[in-house]
Amino acid sequence: MGFLKRTHKQFDYQPRYYKGEGNPYKIEHKLDKFRKTAGKNKGLKGKFSDAVDDLKNPDKSVNKTLIIIISILVLIFLYIIDFDLSIFKRN
Incomplete structure (x- = not known):
């Protein structure tokens, strides 16, 4: 009776x-090493x-990149919905 x-x-x-170094199953956020508040006790x-x-001294390059993205x-969205600029013309 093998079962x-x-x-x-x-x-x-x-x-x-x-x-071969450290625990391969340790879950760590990718950006923790760049934050001041993470990792220090x-x-x-x-x-x-x-x-x-x-918050008082934000990184300017991140803000510029975020605005560009x-x-x-927004431009892609306006192209998809076929936005027409003629509604802003005066009669």
Whole structure:
């Protein structure tokens, strides 16, 4: 009666791109290494002050890129809905 004595199969799984250092299953956000507040144990007050500093001194290149992307998406949207500029002409 082979179906009563079942053993679980064990596999030695290793991820494809695993280099052998650290835990391959650790979930970490890709942008955490660029943030001031992530990864440092400064306490709540230190994290809050870093977050306020980031809000007061934003990165100008990110804002410029974001404006360009939004404007391109708006233009694509207006092209898709076939927006007509003749509604702004005076009689």
